[in-house]
């Protein structure tokens with residue numbers, strides 16, 4: 377038995393949800409470029425959960441279900457108020473809140489496909505409210521109730537900022553949600569599938585996935601990209617900052633990918649949005665710095681930008697706090713996690729690989745006072 381480091385190249389599941397072949401990403405056979413330009417996030421949710429696009433009445437029904445289920449238990453709001461709000465990371469708050477949602481769902485352990493689908497709706501509806509409520513509570517503001525007539529992307533921005541978003545903001549945020557929704561067997565999705573393959577419940581699966589997404593090698597990279605842009609500060613500093621990191625063999629966040637080699641097809645959409653939004657908000661330098669960093673990393677390391685790189689300046693331009701970037705990734709990826717969880721339940725087998733043992737050979741137990 378020989379271990380494959382990081383399970384690279386190991387095919388660990390069959391899936392009908394998304395595929396990455398030759399650097400092309402598709403959701404159920406639809407090219408991500410097509411979906412990014414045309415689809416609403418709600419259509420993508422339906423696509424991932426049903427493996428087909430919804431008809432108009434099905435889409436209307438899903439939107440209504442999401443709107444009707446957006447409210448969160450008061451206990452979560454009370455918990456947030458009791459947290460050490462100056463120090464707690466919103467991903468930790470989100471992880472705990474999703475776990476708590478399970479405590480308050482009397483169907484949590486009901487394992488029929490119908491009950492699991494109802495939980496998927498509830499989770500997708502509530503996760504947006506959780507993230508926005510947390511952001512407001514830590515600023516000493518009351519959470520804003522969602523407006524049922526707004527779509528998912530618009531509602532998120534409305535609940536976050538307490539005012540109606542502009543059409544360009546809705547377009548950018550919807551695109552970001554579409555682009556982040558699913559990505560085959562990435563670390564957090566694999567985590568969710570491993571968890572529920574024990575026949576544990578949906579809330580446990582999503583809580584586990586949030587924990588995996590939080591790390592800076594995965595979803596946490598988008599916040600780190602913004603930290604880097606803030607540290608760089610101006611276009612003049614890019615060269616020395618990046619060169620220093622490259623010379624010291626430090627990783628540049630937002631670059632590289634386990635699966636893509638030539639490039640991440642989602643990055644170009646975020647790059648276009650970043651250019652548009654930074655110009656509109658009067659911060660074009662943020663985009664220009666990003667491009668300069670990009671050109672240096674590609675030029676010297678031949679490492680293309682991943683989805684996290686240009687999303688940072690997009691979210692910053694939407695007035696979003698930097699530590700909410702990864703929770704927003706989770707809001708979108710919840711749709712993919714849920715699709716994979718439902719797919720796992722539908723054809724389940726326990727996921728249990730082996731380890732190559734590299735420790736000492738057989739040893740004889742020695743009583744503690746003789747060691």
Ligand SMILES: CC(=O)SCCNC(=O)CCNC(=O)[C@H](O)C(C)(C)COP(=O)(O)OP(=O)(O)OC[C@H]1O[C@@H](n2cnc3c(N)ncnc32)[C@H](O)[C@@H]1OP(=O)(O)O
Pocket residue numbers: 382592593594595597626627628629630631632633634635677679682683684
């Ligand atoms: C949504 C997502 O999760 S997308 C990924 C988000 N994560 C990041 O942006 C963090 C930065 N990137 C990385 O750490 C990596 O590229 C990962 C984690 C995404 C992929 O990791 P792996 O496939 O395991 O590649 P690994 O880390 O082994 O890197 C291979 C080589 O490229 C280098 N490399 C990879 N990414 C980077 C980077 N961002 N900056 C500098 N060098 C890098 C490594 O140092 C390594 O070099 P070496 O062979 O000389 O030691």
Ligand SMILES: O=C([O-])CC(=O)C(=O)O
Pocket residue numbers: 556558559561562563594634635682683
């Ligand atoms: O697929 C991966 O390894 C990382 C990921 O989630 C993504 O790129 O969206």
